[in-house]
Amino acid sequence: MKKNAKEEIVKAAITLFKSNGYSGTSIRDIAGLAKVNTATIAYHFENKPGLLEYCFTNFFEQYISKMEEAYASIDKGAKNCLKRMVVDLLHYQCENSKLASLVYREMSMDSQVVREIMSTYLLKEKYYFQLVFERGFEWNEFRPHSIPYLIIQLKGLLMMPFMNTHYMREVLYVFPNEPFFEQKYLKDINLWIDKTLCSDVPMKMGAVIK
Incomplete structure (x- = not known):
């Protein structure tokens, strides 16, 4: 698993939620910006509501x-x-x-x-x-x-x-x-x-x- 993955996910989520809105942002979008796979996000936060x-x-x-x-x-x-x-x-x-x-x-x-x-x-x-x-x-x-x-x-x-x-x-x-x-x-x-x-x-x- 990528080192500091959790911090990168949070940073990416904040950027995308702020620019595109919560509903306009997908887990795949966040994973792409954070350079992790969607399973890593699920591991740390379960889902998008958990991340928010x-x-x-x-x-x-x-x-x-x-x-x-x-x-x-x-x-x-x-x-x-x-x-x-x-x-x-x-x-x-x-x-x-x-x-x-x-x-x-x-x-x-x-x-x-x-x-x-x-x-x-x-x-x-x-x-x-x-x-x-x-x-x-x-x-x-x-x-x-x-x-x-x-x-x-x-x-x-x-x-x-x-x-x-x-x-x-x-x-x-x-x-x-x-x-x-x-x-x-x-x-x-x-x-x-x-x-x-x-x-x-x-x-x-x-x-x-x-």
């Missing part, structure tokens, strides 16, 4: 891990914690821009895989965002807002460049896979945190340190 599910799971396992690591710094303040989450999540998506675009596009479809992802990983994502926002309210770092609407705004900021890559390139002439984009866009998201979310009232000394 692997792409979803692989993306969100790492995504949630970034959130968990960032949340460990909550005692340094909710604002600092949220900014670290944003840095890590944006960087992860920029590093995996093709996969992020594929996942977000497919997430707009109603399927069994998507429902499973929503009932596991996306509930975990909501959980960590909610914890940070609640701590920010409690410690007087954030102005009172509706948490669901804050999550909508923040997720919109984080997802839009990867959900609409064609629009970004052809209309705005912005390229999410370039390092310059990550640096510039991070400043804009931090501005949203500083100006829209954060309170003008200074945090009380010792309110966060435990």
